[in-house]
Amino acid sequence: MNYSASQNNLYSISKFPKNFTLLNNIKINYYLSPLLKKNNFTHAFFTKESSKIDINSHGEKLIRNKHNNCLIKQIHSNNIVFTSKLNSKMIVHADGLFCDNKNKNLWIYTADCMPILFADKFKRRVAAIHCGRIGLEKNIISNAIKCFEIMGSSRKDILVSIGPSISGDNYLLDRKTFFNFFSGNNASLSKVNRDINFINDLNNNELISLDIKKYAYLQLLGENLDPNNIDISNKCTYSLPYEFHSWRRSKTNNRQWSVICSSI
Numbered sequence: 415m416n417y418s419a420s421q422n423n424l425y426s427i428s429k430f431p432k433n434f435t436l437l438n439n440i441k442i443n444y445y446l447s448p449l450l451k452k453n454n455f456t457h458a459f460f461t462k463e464s465s466k467i468d469i470n471s472h473g474e475k476l477i478r479n480k481h482n483n484c485l486i487k488q489i490h491s492n493n494i495v496f497t498s499k500l501n502s503k504m505i506v507h508a509d510g511l512f513c514d515n516k517n518k519n520l521w522i523y524t525a526d527c528m529p530i531l532f533a534d535k536f537k538r539r540v541a542a543i544h545c546g547r548i549g550l551e552k553n554i555i556s557n558a559i560k561c562f563e564i565m566g567s568s569r570k571d572i573l574v575s576i577g578p579s580i581s582g583d584n585y586l587l588d589r590k591t592f593f594n595f596f597s598g599n600n601a602s603l604s605k606v607n608r609d610i611n612f613i614n615d616l617n618n619n620e621l622i623s624l625d626i627k628k629y630a631y632l633q634l635l636g637e638n639l640d641p642n643n644i645d646i647s648n649k650c651t652y653s654l655p656y657e658f659h660s661w662r663r664s665k666t667n668n669r670q671w672s673v674i675c676s677s678i
Contacts, residue, residue, distance in 0.1 A: 424641040425628060425641075430446055430448065430577075433446060440467070444459055445461075446459075448645055449575055450573060455674060458476070458477060461670055465659065465669055470485075482518050483519045483521060486508045488509050489509065490546065491508060493557075494509070494554070494557050495511060496512050510543035512562075512565075513541065513676035516676065516677075518675070519673050520540060520673060520674050523669035526652060527544055528544075528626060528627065529542070529579070530543045530558075530574065531575045532674075534562060534573075535571050535572075537566065540674045540675070541561060545626075547585075547595060555634060569639055572643060574639060574644045575646075579649075580626065581625065581650035582612065582613075583623060585624050585652075585662070589620065592624060595624075612624065612625045613625070631644065651663075
């Protein structure tokens, strides 16, 4: 089935249910993807309190399992590493993790960029990527889909959840940056309906608003994923200072964590 035609009426953001856990008397809040929850994938999009915890020490407590934690040093690339290639003695520079072995927790950190979690609902393989404007420009989403195909997944079975990240209203680019980005990504939209309005010209001759969630959605449709297998959080990291760190709001070095767990 081809999902590339006339999908503008299918784009929507939704309210993810909220939960919490206690860690050393600190309340750690997190959001759950309705799509991943329905398909029984253990995961979480944590809020700003998660920056205070040590993932390696407390992963078991936070997500109530004994899986091994997988971490990377994020560099705004399109590199995705298979978890079988990781070991605790090396730092891997990448922006995505794909689980090709058993019992792993895939952790990524963000503060305006999108935490995107992937899962094959039948083969039960999972992936996690950190994706902002540069990740979109470098087609990290396409690279993630290719990892699933390498491992035998069908695109119609891949679930995708985009967690809390900056909204289009708050992500403003100067015109040169925007047009450099868009001219380099024109081809990625050639297969899909461009009626989804992911930009807003502010008519001040200086700034353009870019909605990275909508643009990611278009890229997912361009990869021929089922739009019914995509959910997108309505939370904006920039506009909710009590819940999320935001680099654009405060130039902070703090981040919030997201995780998805494999139990194949």
